[in-house]
């Protein structure tokens with residue numbers, strides 16, 4: 307490693323994670339000891355837990371961890387804003403040369419972090435943690451994930467398959483991220499927009515070691531829709547093509563009906579041939595209006611430019627960067643306060 311190892315900040319979004327926090331903190335502290343001993347990160351490196359409006363003991367546990375060990379800092383959001391916003395709040399608020407994001411349940415493999423740091427030392431600004439297999443997932447999740455990655459790729463959204471939010475970013479990549487102000491966040495695709503040199507590190511994802519998933523099907527679906535509507539207008543274009551195709555077909559049908567009336571002198575009268583197309587076209591129209599509505603709703607929300615999160619409290623120097631761009635050169639990262 308280089309003579310000056312980077313100061314690493316680890317950002318851990320937490321929503322009702324009292325069951326996993328103590329063990330997660332213990333394992334991360336262990337990892338930090340190892341990384342510091344090996345000279346891979348600076349001893350000032352920290353872990354920042356972002357409490358995403360938890361209703362359990364998460365924040366008081368974070369406070370306890372911070373008092374017990376300056377390695378741990380924290381950020382408390384004023385309410386639950388969802389995983390993506392909590393992650394963003396952390397990324398934009400912590401100091402450090404490199405910032406790593408990881409889930410609180412440690413499903414992502416800690417031993418991959420060392421390889422990620424090596425990739426960064428080799429020149430990558432962004433290192434994506436990519437799952438090498440999905441055997442720890444249910445059959446349903448595996449199939450839907452695969453279908454989703456292929457769909458989103460066809461719609462023209464650039465994305466790294468099997469990468470979620472386990473990621474290492476350099477300070478300049480984080481600062482570039484600050485310039486994106488969208489409310490509808492889908493970070494894994496947004497970060498590809500930044501450019502810079504990227505690298506991939508594969509790892510095996512394990513099961514959540516305690517507690518239950520904070521991502522029910524409803525949240526998963528909404529994130530999936532977000533991924534499409536935030537980065538692709540292909541669905542809108544598809545509506546245009548569909549409309550065109552239906553118009554052409556009905557126009558040809560009209561001509562056929564006219565010709566057959568003129569030449570054969572008789573037309574087939576039928577209920578099904580009249581009513582079914584009406585239902586069908588109505589259905590297609592409503593679906594299309596719904597898709598257009600999704601985008602209009604998005605425009606409505608984005609035009610408000612509402613803040614994406616409010617930080618209620620911060621521990622361990624996280625507030626150094628909170629709320630705006632600061633002159634990095636003027637901010638030594640030596641503060642530890644309680």
Ligand code: UDP
Pocket residue numbers: 318319320321322323358386387388389390392408409410411413514518519520521
């Ligand atoms: N999370 C969050 N806010 C939320 C939901 C989840 O900060 O509203 C965090 C959660 O604490 C965890 C991460 O997002 O650290 C991923 O959630 P989880 O592990 O429950 O998702 P899964 O792995 O089941 O998809």
Ligand code: MG
Pocket residue numbers: 409411413514519
């Ligand atoms: Mg998880």
